[in-house]
Amino acid sequence: MQVIHPQGMVQNLPPENVFIAVDDMGTELGMGYIIYQYQPHLYPDCPINLYFSMECQSVARYLLFGALVARARQLRDANRDVRARVYTNISPTDTRLKDFYEHNGFTCDETEDLLTLQIPQGDGRIPMSCTVAVVPLNTPEEQGAFITRLQQNDLTYMNQDYLASLQQQPHFLALGLYHNTDLIGEIVMAGAGDSCDLVAIYIVPAARQQGMGRALLHRSMAIMAAEGVSTVTTRVMSRSIPQARLMADFGAQVQGVTTIYPGLFL
Numbered sequence: 318m319q320v321i322h323p324q325g326m327v328q329n330l331p332p333e334n335v336f337i338a339v340d341d342m343g344t345e346l347g348m349g350y351i352i353y354q355y356q357p358h359l360y361p362d363c364p365i366n367l368y369f370s371m372e373c374q375s376v377a378r379y380l381l382f383g384a385l386v387a388r389a390r391q392l393r394d395a396n397r398d399v400r401a402r403v404y405t406n407i408s409p410t411d412t413r414l415k416d417f418y419e420h421n422g423f424t425c426d427e428t429e430d431l432l433t434l435q436i437p438q439g440d441g442r443i444p445m446s447c448t449v450a451v452v453p454l455n456t457p458e459e460q461g462a463f464i465t466r467l468q469q470n471d472l473t474y475m476n477q478d479y480l481a482s483l484q485q486q487p488h489f490l491a492l493g494l495y496h497n498t499d500l501i502g503e504i505v506m507a508g509a510g511d512s513c514d515l516v517a518i519y520i521v522p523a524a525r526q527q528g529m530g531r532a533l534l535h536r537s538m539a540i541m542a543a544e545g546v547s548t549v550t551t552r553v554m555s556r557s558i559p560q561a562r563l564m565a566d567f568g569a570q571v572q573g574v575t576t577i578y579p580g581l582f583l
Contacts, residue, residue, distance in 0.1 A: 318377060319380075321336075322335060322336065328350070334351050334353075335350045336350070338380055346373055347381055348371070351385055352368045354366045354367070359471045359557050360402075360557060361558065363400040363402050365392075365399050365401035365402070368403075368404060370405060371385060378417070389401075389403035390583055402581065404581070405579055406429075409576065423580055428554075428578065429555070429578070430573070430574055431574070432571055434551060435567055435569075436541075436567075437535055441535030444496075450493050450495065451492060454491060461477070488546060500521075501529060502524065503518070504533050511545055512546065512549075514549070520533070534563065551569075
């Protein structure tokens with residue numbers, strides 16, 4: 318049994334970051350890949366985050382896992398002065414995989430949590446020299462540009478299909494925050510009935526830690542409340558200090574854990 322690389326790109330990933338486990342007859346037993354992420358604004362205490370995924374038969378799990386962690390260390394070594402972490406994701410109910418990762422030195426204390434936010438009173442005061450406006454999403458070009466901006470601000474899960482599904486919901490809001498004429502932040506909320514989700518929010522680096530995110534979220538929640546929404550939920554990473562601070566401003570209450578992220582600091 319051995320681990321090999323594909324001959325070309327796989328899912329837009331370079332072949333050296335993709336691993337295929339095969340037996341002595343060349344039969345594929347599983348595949349894994351690793352993605353390098355530099356996220357200083359989401360995780361200022363650990364900017365380099367190396368996400369890996371593997372799907373394989375149990376007989377190949379240790380071999381594939383070892384190859385992925387070794388590759389993570391190689392990627393980390395390109396910038397040893399910055400703290401790095403390798404991680405993956407599992408279901409909260411998957412005790413078998415949780416035991417596997419903990420046995421191999423990973424901790425499972427980071428989670429994605431489902432939170433309920435309190436809708437504050439009032440329309441939300443927008444800082445001086447700032448305005449809000451609906452984000453234009455009428456053409457594929459406008460939608461593509463919007464997705465690109467979100468992805469450039471660590472919201473990498475947003476894609477064309479996901480955005481289209483959000484736009485079809487009864488409640489949908491994509492709002493931009495401008496300082497004079499400069500776009501400094503955007504938010505996406507969507508839902509149905511009396512409930513909606515805070516799907517995404519970002520503020521550009523130069524405008525952070527000035528209350529801009531709080532103001533944008535407050536105004537957006539006020540707009541949703543006017544449409545009959547009384548419950549706002551969102552999902553946040555428990556390890557992200559900036560996300561935790563923003564959620565605390567709106568009296569967030571944890572309703573449950575949706576995902577566990579086993580990880581190891583390198």
